[in-house]
Structure formats: C-alpha cells, structure tokens
Amino acid sequence: MDSSQPAPGPAPEAVSPLSEDDLRRWRACPRRFWLQRHGGAAPVPAGEEPGADRMVDGPGAAQALRACYSGLVALPAPMTDDEWQVAIDLTERLLVDVEAQDESWAIAGACFASDDGVRVRIDLVARGTTGLRLFRVRHATAGTDADVDTVALWLHVVARNVLRVQGAGLMLIDTGFVYPGHGCYAGLFREVDLAPVLGGRPVGDWIVAMRRCERAALPAVPLGAPCDAASGAGGPCEQLAACGLPAREPSLADAAASLDIVGRELAAELRAEGHVSLHDVPLHRLTVARHRRAARAVKHGVPVLEPGAAAALRTLPGPRRWLRFETIGFAVPPWAGTQPYQGLPFQWSCDLEQPGGSVAHGGFLAGADADPCHAFAASLAESLGSEGPLFAYNAGFERNRICELAARFDDLAPRLDALRLRVVDLFALLRDHYYHPAMAGAWSLRAVFQAVAPEEGAHEFEVAWQGRTLRSPLQAYAASLERGLPAAEVWRLHEALREHGRRHCAALRRITAVLEAA
Ligand code: SF4
Structure with missing residues (x-):
C-alpha cells in the first residue's frame, strides 16, 4: 500500500443512512465520499464555503418562501437521529391531510427515509392537483448538476414511500422581479421543471455503488478530481489534508x-x-x-518602478482624494423598488489630503430602512468638493456606479457627472509603470494591496460573528440588516466596515506614494 495514503479507517455502521451531501461528494470524488464516511474532516460550516463572501441572500430571505406559500409549515433541521425520527414522523402526519390542503400549503424541510437506507430533507414539498410537487429552493439564477442529482435522490426516496409525485424541480430567483415592498415576494421565484432530465439519473444504482464504495478500501484519486477548484460539490475539498495527496504544483x-x-x-x-x-x-x-x-x-x-508615474501624478492639481465604494446585490431584495442582484452602493470611504500633509477621512454607510442609493449619491455630491483628483483602483467600478446613480437621480446628475470626470485610475498608472514580484501576475485589488501595502491590512476582512467568520464587507453589511439585531451589534459591524474603509483609503494612498517614489 502507498504510504502517502491514509490507512482505511473502520467500516462505517452498515445502517448509517446516506444523504444528499453523501451523493454530492460521491459524484464529485468517490475518495472524498469515502473519507467523509470514515470520519474524515468535518464539512465546511454553512456560510463559510469558498465564494460565500460574494453571495448574499438578504434579510428578506426567510420571508420570501412564506410570501409564496402563506400556509407554509417549516420544520427545523434535525441534527440527531432522534430529531430525524421526530421530523420524519411529523412529515408523515402532515401528509395524511394533504388532500384537505389548498395550493397555499407547503412543507419546508420535509424529512423522509427510504427502505434502502437513504435519509433526505426536502427544501419544499407543495400540493399539486395530482400529487406532491418537490422543489430544491436556490437563491441563485441557475441550478447545478449537483442540484439535479439532489432532486433525483429526493424523488427516489419519496417514490419508495409510495407517495404520488406530480412533479419535481428547482425554484430559482427571477431577476426580472421588482420588490413592491410590504413583504410581497410573490413572483420572486421561477419554477424549473426537471422532469426531462431526472429519468437519466440511475439513483438506485448510485446508492448500491455508494454502499459498495464505503465498504471497500480507500478509492484511488480519480482523474480530474476537484481537489481545490470550486465545484458543484461545494467548493474546494474539505478532505484535502486527510486525502494524503502530495503538495500540488505550482508552489507559491x-x-x-x-x-x-x-x-x-x-x-x-x-x-x-x-x-x-x-x-x-x-x-x-x-x-x-x-x-x-x-x-x-x-x-x-x-519591485520595479519605471519613470513616468510621478510625472503623470504631478499633472493632477490637488486637493487629492482617495475613494472607495462598496456595493451589494441581494438575491432577495430587501428594499421596495429594487431587484434581485441589483448592485446597490451602501458605503463610500474617502481620504482627503489636507494642507500640511495630514489627511481627513470621511464616508457614508447606509442604514437598514430603505434603498440607500439616493442618500449615498447625495452625500457623495455634497462631500467630495468640486476640484482635485479622486483616486480609485480599477476606477471603472466607481465611475460606472456614479453613472448609474446620475441616470437614476435627475436632481443630482450634473454634480455626479462632474465627480465622474475627476476619477483617476491608479490601476492604469500601476500597470504602466510598476511590478511587484509578490503580485505573482495578479492585478486584483486584493493582490495589489497585499503586495504593495500589506501593513495597511486592506487585503483582509474578518469579523467574528455569531459563531462564524464574516470575510467580506458584503457579509458584514448583510449581517447588520438582520431583523431584530441589537443596536450594539449593528454598531460593531458598522465600525468594522468603517475601519475597513479607512484601511482601504490608506492603502490607496500608499500606492500613490509608491508611484511617486521614482
Ligand atoms: S483532495 Fe481531491 S482526490 Fe482527495 S478526496 Fe478531495 S477531491 Fe478527492
């Protein structure tokens, strides 16, 4: 046996049920499935998966499903075997009366077990005219292969419970939806019927193969295993350390x-x-x-800095300002008049150069009450003066947001257009005159901040929050909007965002100083 491979652990309990997560892992990499079933690394907690810092459901997410099904019965997620049994029994009792229900009735988190050893929790079970309708609910615009596999497994388990199923599919976000306010989310989701593709998924064979796999020795590493790439299996593999693979090339x-x-x-x-x-x-x-x-x-x-950047900067009369915007796009829009994934600016931060070389910091951070775009735009127009450059990194982002705000708000358009013309892109100056070996070819804001201004810490964002770590301003701002949050907690999150804005502006100033050093 290869000594770099972990020794097989004890065989798992024969009765240990298989789940949707097991199927997802097995389909991505049987070795991952095997390691997990034999006591490998714990799955990454929800909200901390790679990419989660770029996805925000929104504070209205819990309301949205209930707005579509006013008679919704929501079952809590079971954790222990006993809780699973309670949830399965409760689901069974609720389904006894299904004929008496109308179309507004549904169960969120319905639990089922099958006689071939699978246990599932279905996002949504609704009543159709000829049978049950099963849905995987995604706060996304498209489903994945893993979603289709999951629905296929649900269908298999429900069929083995001898329940009549009318249809199975996905509920996805409809980007054309405009939130009218007052909790009215009817129309937010669009249904996608998976009937045409479910038949091609041999779930019964998969279950047999999974059982065989977990009883056998550790599987070999499959070709193209999704070890560190984001995948339908939920991102980089949590078994990377347990897997015993040699260090991957290229090294840093x-x-x-x-x-x-x-x-x-x-x-x-x-x-x-x-x-x-x-x-x-x-x-x-x-x-x-x-x-x-x-x-x-x-x-x-x-690092190599070539002449020209300092001269270019000298052609820009002051006072200088360094500017950063933060925007957010919610899957479930929280403010009337806004749409899913609409880019909504919620924070700007700006350092202003003062006579004598000192710096004054200013900014805007939106509250929770309503679409903050007008307040954001008005504060910007009032606070950034009428002359001097506005330095930003990858400034197309700031310019485009200003353009969108000017198009939306006629009363502010002339002043916003004037601001847009003053925006200067530090990325363009850096790209044409500078290179730092630590960038390793990456020109993202994060890579450049880490290479050029690591002491400012603007390349990182971390706030400990209710047992998990928020890793982006988006996550922190979204958390601050949660209903019923104590004011002190909102203040703590806002302070983290303001502090990040200060660090960001300081890092932009540092880039300017580096460019002027030639
Ligand atoms: S690290 Fe790669 S080969 Fe190992 S279990 Fe994970 S996906 Fe499979």
Whole structure:
C-alpha cells in the first residue's frame, strides 16, 4: 500500500443512512465520499464555503418562501437521529391531510427515509392537483448538476414511500422581479421543471455503488478530481489534508515566476521554446515593456518602478482624494423598488489630503430602512468638493456606479457627472509603470494591496460573528440588516466596515506614494 495514503479507517455502521451531501461528494470524488464516511474532516460550516463572501441572500430571505406559500409549515433541521425520527414522523402526519390542503400549503424541510437506507430533507414539498410537487429552493439564477442529482435522490426516496409525485424541480430567483415592498415576494421565484432530465439519473444504482464504495478500501484519486477548484460539490475539498495527496504544483515560489504572468498565449510559446519560468527567459525575448518590467522584478526579486508615474501624478492639481465604494446585490431584495442582484452602493470611504500633509477621512454607510442609493449619491455630491483628483483602483467600478446613480437621480446628475470626470485610475498608472514580484501576475485589488501595502491590512476582512467568520464587507453589511439585531451589534459591524474603509483609503494612498517614489 502507498504510504502517502491514509490507512482505511473502520467500516462505517452498515445502517448509517446516506444523504444528499453523501451523493454530492460521491459524484464529485468517490475518495472524498469515502473519507467523509470514515470520519474524515468535518464539512465546511454553512456560510463559510469558498465564494460565500460574494453571495448574499438578504434579510428578506426567510420571508420570501412564506410570501409564496402563506400556509407554509417549516420544520427545523434535525441534527440527531432522534430529531430525524421526530421530523420524519411529523412529515408523515402532515401528509395524511394533504388532500384537505389548498395550493397555499407547503412543507419546508420535509424529512423522509427510504427502505434502502437513504435519509433526505426536502427544501419544499407543495400540493399539486395530482400529487406532491418537490422543489430544491436556490437563491441563485441557475441550478447545478449537483442540484439535479439532489432532486433525483429526493424523488427516489419519496417514490419508495409510495407517495404520488406530480412533479419535481428547482425554484430559482427571477431577476426580472421588482420588490413592491410590504413583504410581497410573490413572483420572486421561477419554477424549473426537471422532469426531462431526472429519468437519466440511475439513483438506485448510485446508492448500491455508494454502499459498495464505503465498504471497500480507500478509492484511488480519480482523474480530474476537484481537489481545490470550486465545484458543484461545494467548493474546494474539505478532505484535502486527510486525502494524503502530495503538495500540488505550482508552489507559491513557482507562481511568482510563472510564465503565465506574461499572458497565456506568450507563456505557451515560451514553454514550447523550452522555458519553465520567467527566471530563464532572456529579457530581449519579451517585446512588451510591461512584460520586461515583470521579468526584471522576478529575476531580481524586488519591485520595479519605471519613470513616468510621478510625472503623470504631478499633472493632477490637488486637493487629492482617495475613494472607495462598496456595493451589494441581494438575491432577495430587501428594499421596495429594487431587484434581485441589483448592485446597490451602501458605503463610500474617502481620504482627503489636507494642507500640511495630514489627511481627513470621511464616508457614508447606509442604514437598514430603505434603498440607500439616493442618500449615498447625495452625500457623495455634497462631500467630495468640486476640484482635485479622486483616486480609485480599477476606477471603472466607481465611475460606472456614479453613472448609474446620475441616470437614476435627475436632481443630482450634473454634480455626479462632474465627480465622474475627476476619477483617476491608479490601476492604469500601476500597470504602466510598476511590478511587484509578490503580485505573482495578479492585478486584483486584493493582490495589489497585499503586495504593495500589506501593513495597511486592506487585503483582509474578518469579523467574528455569531459563531462564524464574516470575510467580506458584503457579509458584514448583510449581517447588520438582520431583523431584530441589537443596536450594539449593528454598531460593531458598522465600525468594522468603517475601519475597513479607512484601511482601504490608506492603502490607496500608499500606492500613490509608491508611484511617486521614482
Ligand atoms: S483532495 Fe481531491 S482526490 Fe482527495 S478526496 Fe478531495 S477531491 Fe478527492
């Protein structure tokens, strides 16, 4: 046996039920399924999955389903075997009366077990005219293959309970929905019938194969295993450490000298010529100044700044300001007149250069009451003066938001248009004059802040919150909107957001100072 592989643990209890999560893991990688069933690493807690910092349901999410089904009965998620049995019994009792119910009735979190050892919790069971309707509810605009697998498993389990099913599908967010307010979310979801694709999923065979897999030895690593890529299996594999795979290439050091830094097409040519990293590519082989600059920085292991940036900055008369916007898009819009995923600016932060070299900080942070866009735009128009550059990084983001606000609010449009013309992109200046080897070819705000201004800490955001960690301003702001939150908790989250805004502006100032150092 390969000593780099973990030894098989004891076989799991034969009666331990399979679940939707087991199926998702097995379909992604049988080894992942096996490790989990044999006591591997715990699954990543909900809300901390990779990518969760970019997805926000919104404070109205819990209301939304109830608005569609006024007779909704919501069952809490069972944790222990006893709680599962209670939930299964309760589901069974609720279904006895299904004929007496109308179309507004549904069960959220209905639990079932099958005689072939599967236990599932269905997002939504509603009443149809000829049988039950099963739905996977996603706060997303599209479903995944894993969603279809899950629904196929639910259908299998419900069928083995000898219940008549009329249909099964997904409930997805309809991006055309405009929230009218007052908790009216009827129309937020659109239903997608999965009948045409469910028949092609041999769930019975999968269950047999999963049982066989967990009784056998640890499976080999499958080709194309989704070890560290986001996947339908819920993101990077939580069994990475338990799996015993050797360290993956490229290492961090390799990434910093990767040929891909000069672009994939050129990197492919260089590889074909026998080069393996930027260290061994002669500078005369690189014809683009930006590529030569990156190669010089990599070869010498120090940042390279070329003349021109300081002169360009000197052409911009002050006073200088450094500006950052934060926006959020909710799957379930919380404010009347807004739509799912509409980009809503909720915070701006700005440092203003003062005579004598000191800096004054200002900003705006929206409350919870209503669409904050007009207040955001008005405060911006009032606070940023009428002259001097507004430095931002990847400034198209700030410019586009200002443009959208000007289009929405006629009363502010002239002043917002004037602001937009003053926005200066630090990214463009940096790209044309600078390279830091720690960027490893990445020009994202996070990568640049980490490489150029790590001492400001603007590349990180972390707030401990109700037993989990919020890793983005979006998550913190969304948490601050939760209904019934004590004022002190709202204040704590707002302070974290304001502090992040200060760090962000300080990092932008640091980039400007670096560019002026030539
Ligand atoms: S690390 Fe890769 S091979 Fe190992 S269990 Fe996870 S997905 Fe499978």
